[in-house]
Amino acid sequence: MADTSREPAKVIQDDATDWVIRVDRGLSDEDQSALDAWLAADVRHQGAFARAQALWMESNRARIFRGSGKSESYSAGTDTPSRSRGASKRPMALAASFLLLILGATWGWQWWVAGRFSTSVGEIRRIALPDGSVVTLDTDSTIQVDYGKQGRIVKLSQGVALFDVAHDPHRPFIVEAGSLRVRAVGTSFIVRHLEEPSAEVTVTRGVVDVWQEVTVPEPSIRMKAGLRLAATKHTVGPPQSMTEEQISRATAWQNGIINLDGRFLEEAAEEFNRYNELKIHVDPSLARQSVVGRFSVNDPRSFTTAAAAMLGARVSIEGSELKLEPRVQ
Amino acid sequence: MQNLSSDRARWLIANIMPLEPLLRSWLRRVKPAGLEVDDLIQEAYAKMAALPSVEHIAQPKPYLFQIVKSLILIHLRHSQVVPIESMAEIGDVELSIEEGSPERIFSGRQQLEHLMCVIDGLPSGCRQVFELRKFEDLSQREIAAKLGIAESTVEKQLARALRLLFQRFVDAPTRATPAAAGHKQSPIDRDAQDG
Numbered sequence: 001m002a003d004t005s006r007e008p009a010k011v012i013q014d015d016a017t018d019w020v021i022r023v024d025r026g027l028s029d030e031d032q033s034a035l036d037a038w039l040a041a042d043v044r045h046q047g048a049f050a051r052a053q054a055l056w057m058e059s060n061r062a063r064i065f066r067g068s069g070k071s072e073s074y075s076a077g078t079d080t081p082s083r084s085r086g087a088s089k090r091p092m093a094l095a096a097s098f099l100l101l102i103l104g105a106t107w108g109w110q111w112w113v114a115g116r117f118s119t120s121v122g123e124i125r126r127i128a129l130p131d132g133s134v135v136t137l138d139t140d141s142t143i144q145v146d147y148g149k150q151g152r153i154v155k156l157s158q159g160v161a162l163f164d165v166a167h168d169p170h171r172p173f174i175v176e177a178g179s180l181r182v183r184a185v186g187t188s189f190i191v192r193h194l195e196e197p198s199a200e201v202t203v204t205r206g207v208v209d210v211w212q213e214v215t216v217p218e219p220s221i222r223m224k225a226g227l228r229l230a231a232t233k234h235t236v237g238p239p240q241s242m243t244e245e246q247i248s249r250a251t252a253w254q255n256g257i258i259n260l261d262g263r264f265l266e267e268a269a270e271e272f273n274r275y276n277e278l279k280i281h282v283d284p285s286l287a288r289q290s291v292v293g294r295f296s297v298n299d300p301r302s303f304t305t306a307a308a309a310m311l312g313a314r315v316s317i318e319g320s321e322l323k324l325e326p327r328v329q
Numbered sequence: 330m331q332n333l334s335s336d337r338a339r340w341l342i343a344n345i346m347p348l349e350p351l352l353r354s355w356l357r358r359v360k361p362a363g364l365e366v367d368d369l370i371q372e373a374y375a376k377m378a379a380l381p382s383v384e385h386i387a388q389p390k391p392y393l394f395q396i397v398k399s400l401i402l403i404h405l406r407h408s409q410v411v412p413i414e415s416m417a418e419i420g421d422v423e424l425s426i427e428e429g430s431p432e433r434i435f436s437g438r439q440q441l442e443h444l445m446c447v448i449d450g451l452p453s454g455c456r457q458v459f460e461l462r463k464f465e466d467l468s469q470r471e472i473a474a475k476l477g478i479a480e481s482t483v484e485k486q487l488a489r490a491l492r493l494l495f496q497r498f499v500d501a502p503t504r505a506t507p508a509a510a511g512h513k514q515s516p517i518d519r520d521a522q523d524g
Contacts, residue, residue, distance in 0.1 A: 009367030014492060021488045024462075025469045025480070044368055047375030054338040054346070055499065056491055060463040062445040150442075 009044065016048035020056045061220070118142035119159070122275050122298055124256060132166035133173065136254050139275040139297070147171075160192045162204075162254060176213075180231045183209040183220070190250060194274075197233035202242070202250045212236050256297050262290045265307060265324070272300045280304055283325040286313055333378055344389035345377060346499055347440065351390075352397060361401045373397050447498045451490055458483055459490040 019035055027035065039045050119125045119137045127135045127143075131152065135143060141159020146152075151172040154163070165173045165184040175182040177193035180201070187206025193199040201210055201223065209220035210229055223229060226247060227239040242250070252259040258275075260268050266287035269280040275297040289311050295303045304315045304322050316323045333341075349370065356366045373396050377383070386392045451459060461472045462483075469487070473480040 009365060009371060012371060013495065017491045017495070018488050021484055021491065025484055043375045044371040046378065047371035047373065050333050050378030051374045052491065053333045054341040055494060057333065057335055057338040058342040059444060059494065062441050062448055063464045
């Protein structure tokens with residue numbers, strides 16, 4: 001039964017808030033004992049402290065939406081010379097005036113651009129978006145572009161795409177691939193989303209934030225150029241650094257080239273099959289053999305011929321299938 | 330319980346905090362004798378922070394209400410007089426939840442967008458310090474050095490920011506515009522400005 005001498009909940013909440021900030025600053029031994037005593041004194045203290053800690057810890061995730069249409073309040077602040085966005089103010093102003101010029105010609109795109117782009121098997125397509133960003137779509141890929149007040153949202157429903165993103169801190173550029181989210185500010189990166197629910201992000205220039213959005217956004221992981229990260233439905237792997245070779249291999253498809261540097265034959269065949277109706281079928285006994293070389297994506301015949309020569313195998317054509325089999329002894 | 334794991338923090342913010350308005354309105358209707366709504370909410374948070382795991386909780390809403398219901402029963406058992414109607418009303422908890430006021434449970438995205446609006450609406454001084462701490466990841470000491478202010482001022486501003494976030498994001502979870510949030514003067518605003 002509550003008695004009237006009980007401490008009001010409001011007071012407890014304010015005390016809890018103060019404690020959270022003190023913990024964030026760092027506690028002396030003395031502070032620590034005081035906090036322990038305070039927590040032990042009342043179960044409500046523990047609850048209020050947990051609640052305040054939760055909000056404190058989670059509030060940095062709101063950064064994902066920094067700049068989503070709330071720009072007035074930044075530029076109005078003359079008292080914030082030290083914030084990092086201050087450094088980029090001048091280029092931003094230039095960009096803004098440029099946008100205004102175009103705005104007259106292409107009525108209102110700035111707020112609303114939407115469309116669906118896709119490539120068929122074997123096609124690689126470069127799409128220039130109205131903000132200056134360029135998307136290169138790999139074979140058999142589909143994106144849905146949705147530029148609105150909330151930001152620039154591109155949904156990669158299937159396939160592989162390379163994004164060269166024009167810098168605009170006011171409107172975040174977010175790629176959605178399954179439940180994976182990648183947010184970019186002036187950068188270049190590749191998202192592979194070949195089959196649900198897995199996706200992979202490779203950053204070739206700049207910095208991106210990656211997070212998973214299943215029911216709620218997870219905390220984001222910051223990725224720099226030269227890093228790759230793979231995700232499944234519920235997990236996001238740690239970013240792995242890539243060698244120069246791996247990066248050039250990851251971007252080679254833009255130029256219609258498949259660069260194999262010791263990949264398994266079955267993986268290489270899978271890669272070619274993404275681009276061609278003529279499918280390569282690899283005999284299981286050869287699947288784990290390694291192959292090297294640079295090949296044109298739309299020339300699976302040259303590849304199979306070269307692979308056969310490398311591995312001492314033979315090639316046969318059956319219908320729309322190129323078969324790689326061990327040479328019969 | 331002192332160090333809430335980041336997983337638990339996320340779970341509480343995503344699953345429990347959005348249910349607070351619903352829980353409050355239910356508690357105000359049930360009016361458990363002699364018990365304060367906010368006390369019960371704090372106790373419920375203590376319980377949920379202390380759970381060894383929350384993975385088994387598929388449906389946070391009935392779970393939260395069950396916890397609050399058991400807290401009420403414990404309090405009532407300890408009190409001398411147990412009003413019959415209290416027990417009856419509490420028995421109806423499942424029904425009441427379903428017919429409850431329209432839920433304002435935002436999706437994760439909306440929740441964070443709204444939080445960002447509230448942060449944008451913080452008074453400029455405390456917003457700056459808050460953003461340097463949370464978005465730029467500077468320590469309190471580094472912020473003090475960078476802005477040339479005392480560490481105690483940084484601490485005070487952060488505490489003020491967090492209190493305002495509670496008022497505007499949790500306690501009044503309407504989707505305030507940033508302008509409205511910025512102009513609304515709360516008692517804490519005035520306190521801090523006087524200080």
